[in-house]
Amino acid sequence: MNISAIVAVSILVPFAGFLLNFLFGSKIPKSLVSIIGCGSILIALAMNIMLFVSALDGPATITYFNWIHAGSFSVDFSFLIDRLSVLMLLIITGVGFLIHLYSVGYMHDDDAYFRYFAYLNLFVFFMQMLVMGSNYLIAFIGWEGVGLCSYLLIGFWYKNTNYNNAAKKAFIMNRIGDLGFLIGIFWIFNQFGSINYKEVFAGAQGFIINNNYNDTVIIFITVLLFIGAIGKSAQIPLYTWLPDAMAGPTPVSALIHAATMVTAGIYVIVRSHVLYSLAPFTQDIIAIVGITTAFFAATIGLAQNDIKKVLAYSTVSQLGYMFVALGVGAYGSGMFHLMTHAFFKALLFLCAGSVIHAMGGEQDMRVMGGLRKKLPITFITMLTGTLAISGIPPFAGFFSKDEILAKAYEHNPILWVVGLITAVITAVYMFRMLFLTFYGNFRGDAHQESHLHESPSTMTIPLMVLAVLSLVGGFLGIPEVFGGKHILNDYFAPIFSDIATVPHTGTVLSHSMEFILMAVSVGLVLVAIYFASRMFIKKTAEGMDEEPKGFAKLLANKYYVDEIYDTLIVKPADWFSGFIYRFLELDFIDGMVNGIGRATNYSGKTIRKLQTGHIGFYLFAMTICIVILILINNFFIS
């Protein structure tokens, strides 16, 4: 099979899966729906492995047909297979396949089982398009398409109005970012005469050669693309949709709202790394937004009682780390964390799903507790995920997170300090979650307790695979301090070779210093875990119902950001809509139109009264008018 056929199969098979299940899913047995849904992703995964092998030899661009053109503007349906896109593809279809498999068990009793798999396949289709596109517009197809799937899956249980509102909010917030992205694309075309990655980045080389950094145009372009990334990857100020997105089924949260879609913003910036390297100003903005979001979201995570909400804020926070990496120019480290995060966060969500499954749909950790005996596999795997995200060696998160922290320290020690504090907070809220769920005594009712059970094997097998990945994934990037080989850096070297000549700001850490930083962070995290265990293991049902006070209340209410947005933006916008409709539209503009009509009517009625029928009056009026005309003629015209 040639590469063009492989790409076509990889993209189209998930789409075919979507069509089959969407159109005929209600008429065929569930087992067939599952086979179509999972099978199509498995085929795509097989194709992507072939693409991976081929990309190791060098990049390839495959063009199918011309999509949009006008004069010199032309966009093709064209795909780029290189080391960056294939890594993303492997994550999407690899993790994606596991999550599809898991869903077979998790969604088994749902009436709209077929619709669920149809949407999930559609998501994979769009996500692949996003990362495979060879120009910004094909990427934008995927970019908006995954937003649609996110909308459909958040609002999957469409009878619930809150879920529908969450879905709508996600789509609209994403669209705000999308507008930035779109204008960024226009600007790119205007500057480089093309929106193909190849030509744009070749054009950008000119800036590097001329040592032209922080050019206004490049700053605008990079900031606009970053606005798109803020929406998609849930950063401040457009992050509030992601916690609400937890309304969707849990495997969806794992796939879309943790492992893949929300990392699209990272991908696009890494893809455009040449442009970002030309704009240190934008990079600083990204680092600041990233670190602020990481810290801010982590603090909210401390006070959430919904197990999925904790993980959602944790996702926002971890995405913040990735942006910090991009902001300090460590694109490879950002990708490294993207990958390990995909493993351990998908794992954590799926574990949470397993817990929720056992609890009969309950998500409130206050009524859980002591589950580790009833759900041993879920417990072990979730512990793995928690250790990974907390950055305990040798789990995957340790390597990727500490790499980001080290790079941040080289750039600016303040970033490192805030990043470290965030890491400590992360460990606290994650272990709080683990302890509240699996330790202590069960705090739910007797019915729930009798129902507790370990999940079926279609669910536990993906957990185990992801747990292994969360354990070994970090070995792809062993730091030099440990004398290991950084496989991922070597892998990405060809991708980032085009910015090799960009001067590196900041200091280079000595090995001893790097070792000290690492020791400090691991030490502090261990202390944090110890305190978390003291605080949360022995929680009783009574202790749970305390109303949070002071700062804790602020955290539990997520700093009231939703309320602030509602008061400052949503309500005034609605009010203004009604206002312009009633006053400007109906009273003023339409009133004027009708007024002209009425005035005509009225003047007609009035003037009619002059038609009295008296010849004398007519002669009199005629004479007066003639006199006036003569006067006008004499005085004004001549």
Next chain:
Amino acid sequence: MINAFLIAWPLFSVLLILAMGKDRAKWTALMAAIVQFCVTIYAWTQFVPTAGVQFGTDMEWIPQLGIHFNVGIDGISMLVVLLTNLLAPLIILSSVRKNYERPTLFYSLVLIMQAALVGVFTARDMFLYYIFWELALVPIYLIVLIYGAENRVKITFKFFIYTMFGSLLMLVGILYLYYLTPAPHNFDINTLSNLHPDAHAQGWIFWAFFIAFAIKMPVFPFHTWQPDTYTTAPAQGTMLLSGIMLKMGIYSVIRWILPIVPMGVQDWGKVALVLSLIGIVYGSWIAITQKDFKRLLAYSSFAHVGLISAAIFTLTLTGLQGSMIQMFSHGINIVGLFFIAQIIYDRTGTFQLPNLGGLMKKAPVLAACFLIILLGSVGLPLTDGFVGEFMMLSGTYQASPWIAAVAGLTIIFSAVYMFRLYQSSMLGELKPVPSTRDENFEDVKGSETIVLVIIAFLVVIIGIYPKPLLDTTEPAITAILKNIPNVDIWQ
């Protein structure tokens, strides 16, 4: 000759309808429209985009006044004729479940209107064009007046007077141009395009024409007849108005204003563009809290048309090409959306969103088609709406990034009001139906399914492969832009 046939055939079909009697009126009309559509498709396959005006007929009509029956199809006309003759059978098909009183009259009016529209879109003699323009107004006026909802007399009167006012302004402009032509005078488009009146006169002519077209589209602030008329008109009337008739205004700007008064466009196009921009934001903003299904669609259409009009006045190839394809897409999408409004009304007896909800459970096929068409309307990539929206915004960007930023708000707004519309009608819990007409909300069936599936299919196909449509219009648009001196008014 094909062009003349496309005007004559619907008129001839009126005789067929009269001959066949009222029981068979709708099927006769449908067959006639399908024949018309097939001939149009044939013409399109024969059409050579780079070859200028084709399939033409030019005969003397009133030689004393230099008036010709001169019609012909270039790329711009081809697209709108295709749209008209594609939508006409769909609109007729959408009406077959609904038994209009006096069907012979109703379907005759639809077909007369179709003939007049093809005339408007292909006339190359401005007097002839004006006749068709007026002729198109009468059937729709009668359709709304006879078959409309309550208040129809008052609302149609306003609609009629408003559009007549615009037409008269245009007539003044036409006569002015006519007397500028070298004696013996004529109305030929080529003569008129080569008149080059002085800049001052061009300004006046620009406004005389633009206000007439702006009322038809409509452009802010000439739009207040539109929501009332769309809400009052019967479903098929609204579809004709929004799907095809408003394209008369857009088409005419490109066909007549740009070539005849280029200097007027340079002087005043910016004002028109700003009015259009205001319309985008203003219409969208009103749409987000509308409670009436049809009125919400009316304001959304008004906002979308604002973008089409704004893109024209950027005078960029990308912007104009975007306008052309968006005319096509908008026609398809809005007809689908108004049809859905009617389907829901037929079953529930209400257009009020607070009384609706949860219909997806009962009507999954309707919900799926609605979603696809709605995605076209919000311009999701791989739907028809995206191609046009992207190109138009790209055109506005070339004019100025700030214009693009304002115009681009449409992609946020449209998501707000469209998804609200979808949620409040399709999602949530099923509401008790206020009317007793249909206790158990039925999914679409028969002709309804056919129409919606065709529209949904077109939404996706055009989104994936718009090239044939873009190729049809590009040479003609390029030719028009070439004749505008100093196009880079924004640089």
